[in-house]
Amino acid sequence: MSELLRIRDLRAWYGDAQVLHGVNLSIDEGEAVALIGRNGSGRSTLAKAIMGLVRCDGEMRYRGTSLIGLRPFEVARKGIGYVPETRDVFPTLSVRENLLLGERKGTRFTVDEAYRLFPVLEERASVKAGALSGGEQQMLTLARTLMGDPAFVVIDEPGEGLAPRVVEQVGACLKTLRKRGIAILLMEERMTIARMLNARVAVMGRGEVRFDGAIEALAHEAQTIGDWLTIGALEISR
Numbered sequence: 492m493s494e495l496l497r498i499r500d501l502r503a504w505y506g507d508a509q510v511l512h513g514v515n516l517s518i519d520e521g522e523a524v525a526l527i528g529r530n531g532s533g534r535s536t537l538a539k540a541i542m543g544l545v546r547c548d549g550e551m552r553y554r555g556t557s558l559i560g561l562r563p564f565e566v567a568r569k570g571i572g573y574v575p576e577t578r579d580v581f582p583t584l585s586v587r588e589n590l591l592l593g594e595r596k597g598t599r600f601t602v603d604e605a606y607r608l609f610p611v612l613e614e615r616a617s618v619k620a621g622a623l624s625g626g627e628q629q630m631l632t633l634a635r636t637l638m639g640d641p642a643f644v645v646i647d648e649p650g651e652g653l654a655p656r657v658v659e660q661v662g663a664c665l666k667t668l669r670k671r672g673i674a675i676l677l678m679e680e681r682m683t684i685a686r687m688l689n690a691r692v693a694v695m696g697r698g699e700v701r702f703d704g705a706i707e708a709l710a711h712e713a714q715t716i717g718d719w720l721t722i723g724a725l726e727i728s729r
Contacts, residue, residue: 492519492520495553495642498517500549501547501549511533512699513549513699516693523675525691526676528695528719529696532695535648537678538573544563571641572639572643578625582619583620585620586616586623589635590602595640608664608667609634615627626661630664637668642673643674643676644673644674646665647678648678649677650679650681650683651680666687669688685706686706689706692709694719694720
């Protein structure tokens with residue numbers, strides 16, 4: 492597989508506060524990588540850095556082109572989709588209207604396909620997005636992102652606050668995307684969806700990547716687990 496995203500010595504700031512301290516990470520075409528770690532480890536900041544939402548420097552190349560200094564809409568036009576932790580639906584618009592707002596001319600992913608992946612969205616098509624449950628909003632945000640026909644999707648905490656049944660449904664959708672060749676960078680505190688995707692795992696702590704390898708290999712890294720992961724993540728890694 493060819494390299495899709497290359498990050499080297501990436502640093503990022505909120506104002507004067509530095510959050511990323513030299514992140515190194517690579518993702519290949521069609522690959523799934525789960526970036527796990529405790530709250531405050533820098534995972535969400537890395538997602539925002541990729542999307543041009545925070546000030547950063549270092550090397551960050553997508554298919555050989557630098558992303559440093561690009562604005563969010565310019566990053567999106569290169570084929571990168573973003574599903575934020577906050578979901579960010581348009582609450583006064585219907586489910587269908589939210590989907591159409593994400594539509595890109597010539598997209599391979601249609602509203603009808605969104606409904607096939609998430610049947611509840613078709614059932615709720617005329618309902619305002621603000622009236623949806625948290626799980627339904629997560630599905631809507633993911634489907635709306637896919638309407639932009641991305642080759643690479645950055646997803647921040649897709650299972651946060653969702654019932655296990657809904658997490659499984661979101662994970663099943665992401666498995667479908669992988670089969671279509673879409674690369675995924677998944678930000679998680681634990682490894683629930685990472686295991687479903689058979690993803691490579693990178694552990695983040697204090698703004699740096701502390702481990703990068705297979706889930707099975709991480710299970711034997713007691714020092715890494717003790718220093719950088721929660722007890723819940725330790726249980727799932729086993």
